[in-house]
Amino acid sequence: MNTLLVLTNLPDRATAETLAARLVEDRLAACVNILPPCHSIYxxxxEVETADEVPLLIKTTEARYPALEEAIRARHPYETPEIIALPVLLGLPGYLAWVAAETQSDDWSAP
Structure with missing residues (x-):
């Protein structure tokens, strides 16, 4: 099963924590790292805009990505949120197996 690292940014810590918890609770992510705020220019x-944002690093699988993207889009306050998925080419086999196991749906008929 292919592991992905998904990146997104939220406008504040409370929103980031709420989304991260929901993604893990729903088994769409095995782990979400909430990083310190950053300053974005885009x-x-x-127009050139600036904003303080809270980055998330989301660990999931390719099989769970469609549902993860849908969940982020449904709960994200931005009109067009950044959602970027990067393939994990190498990693500690035990960790990658853990990501796969923790993102298995509770409904075994689902991917």
């Missing part, structure tokens, strides 16, 4: 609708 172009949005033709």
């Amino acid at each position: 172009r949005w609708q033709g």
Whole structure:
């Protein structure tokens, strides 16, 4: 099973914690790291904007990614949230197996 590292940013810590907890509770992520706030500079609708954001590092599997993306989009306050999935090419086999096991659906008929 292919492991993914998914990145997103939230506008504040409370929103980040709520989303992270939900993703883990719903077995869409094995683990979510909530990083310290960062300052983002970006172009949005033709204007240069700035914002303080809280980055999340989400560990999941390729099989769970569609449901994870849907859950992020449904709960994210941004109109177009950053959701970037990076493949994990190498990693400690035991850790990667743990990610796979922790993202298995409680409904065994689901992916």
